[in-house]
Amino acid sequence: MARWEPNAPERLSKAALELFAERGYENTTVIDIARRAGLTKSTFFRHFQDKREVLFGGSTLAGLLAGAIAAAPATATPIEAVTQAMDAAGRKAFTPDRREFSALRRSVIAAHAELQERDALKGLALTAAMTDALRERGVPDVTARVAAELGALAMKIAYERWIAAAAEDFGEAARRALDEVRAAIAS
């Protein structure tokens, strides 16, 4: 038997997403979120740096991508390593059971500039993590940055499609998007 109801951060995130979807980000106070989770404002800020972070806390995506790039065979090209990173994301992060949650979360973010800013910075961090992981493999600086940017673009495109089309597997969508990106370069 736990001392308190367990998983306070999870409960707060769930409550926050619900409330943001119901009445909007600006019309939801931190106290509202905490109350719905059966907690208080103090506890909220003990678990999350600020109000925005409650929608971004659980993500270990940067480490996942970087790990997959590091684990790619030494003979793999940068783009091949990035492809493996996106496969890993599809297997461990963007799983089918999280599609609905991701879609709701994305629509909430799209509706509020404050959340878009946080999302934009997290996106830059993802690209930076991939760039660093590629550099660790000995890929030259500019080449690493290009491969990471193209990978990030393919991920964005795949993410949009994965959320829009219920049936699709993320890894598959990402591979297809990356192919399209590479085809576009040729033109």
Add this chain to the structure above:
Amino acid sequence: MARWEPNAPERLSKAALELFAERGYENTTVIDIARRAGLTKSTFFRHFQDKREVLFGGSTLAGLLAGAIAAAPATATPIEAVTQAMDAAGRKAFTPDRREFSALRRSVIAAHAELQERDALKGLALTAAMTDALRERGVPDVTARVAAELGALAMKIAYERWIAAAAEDFGEAARRALDEVRAAIAS
């Protein structure tokens, strides 16, 4: 004779940059900024949406880039259009006399996460503006996105170098960065 001291937004931006550089973003209140500009908090928020925006207000860079892309010859490839956009940026935005200001501004932004978030979102807006301008030219969607991302990456690289090396012309740096990016794609 003007009714009041003119250029309130400019004075506020100048005061803000000075104070952020002197004592840090977090240790500077909006009232401090307004006081140094000879104004009040009310007037500050009349000119700027929030405290962060005081460092980002004057920028018309998105329109500048989009305009240059739209104005490129119909025969120009996407990358050529993007190259012209960066030339335009070098001529009208990143002029030599603004280098020192840009360097200070950049160091302030780099020191505070809140400002980095705003900067990240503005960066996405730049890429989106270039993407839209390319689509207007009839460039297919994915091709437009790729060209805009590569252009944005080259701009980032050129901007870093332009700020670091006093002697360099931005347009020249951008063209060189874009060449490096294109060369990296081949590998």
Add this chain to the structure above:
DNA sequence: TCCAGTGATGAGACTTGGTCCCATCACCGT
């Protein structure tokens, strides 16, 4: 010359995000 209109500014109340400190509570091991 006087006066009303206009537009930018000032003043201050108010809500909320975020920080901080301290008290409290539930469980643990001894």
Add this chain to the structure above:
DNA sequence: ACGGTGATGGGACCAAGTCTCATCACTGGA
């Protein structure tokens, strides 16, 4: 039974941001 530990609650406090109303300086017309 008892003290330690760690998460929580409570509330004071400051700064960001909103809102409303008053004020001020100049403009243009009677």
